[in-house]
Amino acid sequence: MLTEREVLAAILKTTRDKASSNIESISREARVPRAIVLEILNRLHESGFLMIDGDEVMVDLEQRLKIAVKSIGLGSDVEKIADLLTWSEFEQFSRKSLELNGFRATANFRFKWFGKRWEVDLIGVKKPLVISADCKHWRRGWSGSASIETARSQVKRTRALADASRRIRGRLNIIEWEYAYFVPVVLSLHPSQYKFYDKTPIVPILQISDFLQNLIVHLDDVAHFYIQYV
Known part of the structure; x- marks a missing residue:
């Protein structure tokens, strides 16, 4: 071994x-x-x-x-x-996985809301879902309290993105959508001791495809923000 x-x-x-x-x-x-x-x-x-x-x-x-x-x-x-x-490898694989599952992917998405600048590592769009992902390469202590704090922060980013989405629907490529579900996700190289924190999924990178394929069926079981446009 x-x-x-x-x-x-x-x-x-x-x-x-x-x-x-x-x-x-x-x-x-x-x-x-x-x-x-x-x-x-x-x-x-x-x-x-x-x-x-x-x-x-x-x-x-x-x-x-x-x-x-x-x-x-x-x-x-x-x-x-x-x-x-490299962080680039991690991000590229995440992006490729989104695209292979029919999502339109955008990295390093920046926007403003209530006078504050926000950035989401990776966004995946596939009607009616908007995946808002934070890509965590690794740092010591990640599997414990750090993963919880990361999940909390990602929920805040995703809530801001959902609230701001009416103004930036064109940039998000959801201009013709009647509604959207914004889902915060944390992607990690190594599994956290938590699979969820307050219904926010913490997904090991090699399991992302399975997660995406089953998300719409289990949407009620994960944290999300529903926004209606019409």
């Missing part, structure tokens, strides 16, 4: 700036013999965590996130693993 953990971390480190590495580089970074590294890589390849072509090891965005989550599950330090991922 320890050896596999080191190999997983080495894959993340050697592919951080490019989409591929090689067996020798991973072996050297992990300080694990090449034969053992190759055995682990073959298992990961068979499970869909990466691709192998000769000595070249290739990973895409989703695979890097899966490798990170697997490494953490094997006991790696969460902060160390999170440092091997």
Whole structure:
């Protein structure tokens, strides 16, 4: 388990700036013999965590996130693993997941309400839903009280967005909608000890697609703000 953990971390480190590495580089970074590294890589390849072509090891965005989550599950330090991922990767995956589920996604959405400037990390729009997501990469203590405070803050942002939406319907791409449900969501790399805080969902990044697919059915069970336009 320890050896596999080191190999997983080495894959993340050697592919951080490019989409591929090689067996020798991973072996050297992990300080694990090449034969053992190759055995682990073959298992990961068979499970869909990466691709192998000769000595070249290739990973895409989703695979890097899966490798990170697997490494953490094997006991790696969460902060160390999170440092091997960029915030941009986290945001890109979240955005891609929204788009694959039929949402129109916008990152870093800024607006004003009652003289205050607000910003939402990621907005997903699919009639009648407006997802207002805060993307939390990682910080120490995240799984406890910090996740609660993050959820509280996201509810405030989402309430402000919903209240301001009548003035910015064009920017939100909901100009023809008769009504909308604004849903605050917190997305995280690592699961919080809380799945919800006061009905606000805290969703691990690799579970976002399942969450989106089931949201409309369970809308009454999650925090949301209903706004009617006509």
